[in-house]
Amino acid sequence: MDDVEGVRSRWAWVIVAVVSGALVAYNLSHFLLGHAETHALPIDYVVGWAPSLALSVAVVASMRWARGRDADDYGWTFCRWYLSGALVLGASGAASLAVESLRGATLAEPVFVTGMWVMGGGVVGLYVGYVDTRRQMAREHAERASADAQRLAQQLSVINRVLRHDVRTDLNVVLGYADQLGGYFEAGEEPRELEKLRERAHRLVDLAEQARVVEGLLEDDRVRPIAVGEHLASRLTELRLDHPDVDVSGTVDEDAVARGHRLLELALDAVLDTAVADTADVTTLDVTCRVVDDGETVEIVVDDDGPGIPAGARVISRDEAETPLEHADGIGLWTVRWAVERSEGTFDLGDGPEGRIRIRLPAHGDCRSESD
Incomplete structure (x- = not known):
């Protein structure tokens, strides 16, 4: 004063x-x-x-x-x-x-x-x-x-x-x-x-x-219905064409609709791009998208047989801020984290050697009613 x-x-x-x-x-x-x-x-x-x-x-x-x-x-x-x-x-x-x-x-x-x-x-x-x-x-x-x-x-x-x-x-x-x-x-x-x-x-x-x-x-902080099932199914088709050396498989519920930030689709693309970033080491890619928890949650799991996510990038899903191990190459995974957080979901890169990424998002109302 x-x-x-x-x-x-x-x-x-x-x-x-x-x-x-x-x-x-x-x-x-x-x-x-x-x-x-x-x-x-x-x-x-x-x-x-x-x-x-x-x-x-x-x-x-x-x-x-x-x-x-x-x-x-x-x-x-x-x-x-x-x-x-x-x-x-x-x-x-x-x-x-x-x-x-x-x-x-x-x-x-x-x-x-x-x-x-x-x-x-x-x-x-x-x-x-x-x-x-x-x-x-x-x-x-x-x-x-x-x-x-x-x-x-x-x-x-x-x-x-x-x-x-x-x-x-x-x-x-x-x-x-x-x-x-x-x-x-x-x-x-x-x-x-x-x-x-x-x-x-x-x-x-x-x-x-x-x-x-x-x-x-x-x-833009608003959330809206995102047809994650349809988006993932379309992207898997593109990956099969772009990466013929990778065995791309998936169990995708195309009716799965999440309530998320509009950055979410770009984030899902980043997850898939990260999984097949090094095709010399990745031969299989499996994507699962399903509605769980009595229709309350859309769960997305991405598995590949590559060398796994580097430790410096894996902590992105847990740390409050960027660490010295992380740099601009990890912007794709940071995009995933930001999109999932703004969608009130969870994001886990896992601690094992396998390249597993798990995302859980709140399901949209229509998706919950169909699950019931």
């Missing part, structure tokens, strides 16, 4: 301290200046002094708590609740005494009794002020965190766009030079390293494009 608010807050604490001091002083003087003889029993001393002690402890504790948590600027919150509690409870006590007086009852020291009600109300008010201050601090902390997150997201988006543009531009230059170098060789005599250079460059261009698509899709 600014200096003006700080001064106002300090004055609020001064008001609390002065009012409390006056109440406690009156209560103590009641005993020390000749009125203690009306309280002959020990319990009378306890009852008479308890409000003063409680109020003193409450005021000191409130000030120490506020200062220890940088909440000094909430002095007016404490002050308002303190005065409100004292006035309300004090007025209630005075009204109660007035009613008793009208009934003919003899009242002993009504001012002193009213003062105890006022002090009790002050204690209650300070506690309510403490609760209200914590609520305000939590709300302001959440607002600051939200603003920081939005600012960070905007900054990352700008950096991402700039990097993608620069990567695409520079890689197109690299590909142009590679084509020029290829012109110096006869057909069939081009070095293998030059072709590898082209493959790597094209791969990075595709990666930048995939990052652009994923960023655009992630801007």
Whole structure:
């Protein structure tokens, strides 16, 4: 807060301290200046002094708590609740005494009794002020965190766009030079390293494009019905044509419909592409898609006989953030994780040597009714 608010807050604490001091002083003087003889029993001393002690402890504790948590600027919150509690409870006590007086009852020291009600109300008010201050601090902390997150997201988006543009531009230059170098060789005599250079460059261009698509899709948090069964069946047909050396099989319920984020179809493509990424090691691929849990869940399992998912990529399904072992090559699996999380599903890469990926998604309503 600014200096003006700080001064106002300090004055609020001064008001609390002065009012409390006056109440406690009156209560103590009641005993020390000749009125203690009306309280002959020990319990009378306890009852008479308890409000003063409680109020003193409450005021000191409130000030120490506020200062220890940088909440000094909430002095007016404490002050308002303190005065409100004292006035309300004090007025209630005075009204109660007035009613008793009208009934003919003899009242002993009504001012002193009213003062105890006022002090009790002050204690209650300070506690309510403490609760209200914590609520305000939590709300302001959440607002600051939200603003920081939005600012960070905007900054990352700008950096991402700039990097993608620069990567695409520079890689197109690299590909142009590679084509020029290829012109110096006869057909069939081009070095293998030059072709590898082209493959790597094209791969990075595709990666930048995939990052652009994923960023655009992630801007929408809505979920909708996704015909995962039909999509997987279509993709398996394409894989059989594109990878004739791989035995692609599947048990796919084409009526399976999940409730998911629109990134989900791209994520399923990433799962299948990851499974057949190295056809030299993968000879079989089996995909299962079925509705389980009495129609509540769509379960997708992808198995292959390849070398398995590297440990650095496997932790993607568990870690909160990217680890040093993970890099841009794993963006496909990160896409899977983001899509499944936004679809309120689960994603497991497994811990064994086999290349198993299991995804569980909430089934869409129509799918549940058909299962029943």
